Amino acid sequence: MATRKVLQVTDDFDGTVLSSYETVHFGIGDTTYEFDTTPQRAAAFHTDLLTYLEVSRPVHHSHATPPKTTRVPAAGSGPTSTEQKRAIRDWARTNGFRVSDRGCIPGDIVEAFEAAHNSAGH
Template sequence: MAQKMKTILISDLSGEELGEDGQTVKFGFLGADYEIDLSQTESDVFASTIQKYVDAGRRVGGRRQSGAGSTTRRDPSQTKAIKAWATEQGIDYPQRGRLSQDLVEKWEAAHRS
């Protein structure tokens, strides 16, 4: 007999069910590793808040999330967000397969402020 399991993410901030918008964000602070489930909007706020500290800090380990030759997979909800943003901006992108690094960088730059 086959079974199908479904994981439903709940925002750790708002307590709301996230559906397709949800993602788990992993981060470290003061030597401890953390995970938090966030909506895309909450994740964007988190990323923009922490970005100035990341830019000023020194990388000491971990895997890079993007770049040439990377085998790290992007979170599917982030890929969906990038595609939605590209569509809103009128940017063509492949409907199947890997997103170009140029498109990912444009999305990151647009969501950095």
């Protein structure tokens, strides 16, 4: 007696048995996903991603977990006093930047503020 095993792959979208299929792999964040579907649906998925791929850059992961890092501003690189932070926020809003009322002031805003005030003094 012979034994015959048959593998049936079903479309993860609609449950139909597929005679031809593709397994699509993709990742978001730290999670990798996959689904089985028709070649046509796989092609449509890839076409939909093209908009994002055109503006993205590849990231090559090593097998080792990268060390966790914390950004520490260089000495003298950021506003120190409450008054200085308030002045930067006021200047930023007046000059069309969006800045929150609290928290860190983005570096590009601080740099623009410093550039505007350094060039005004020279």
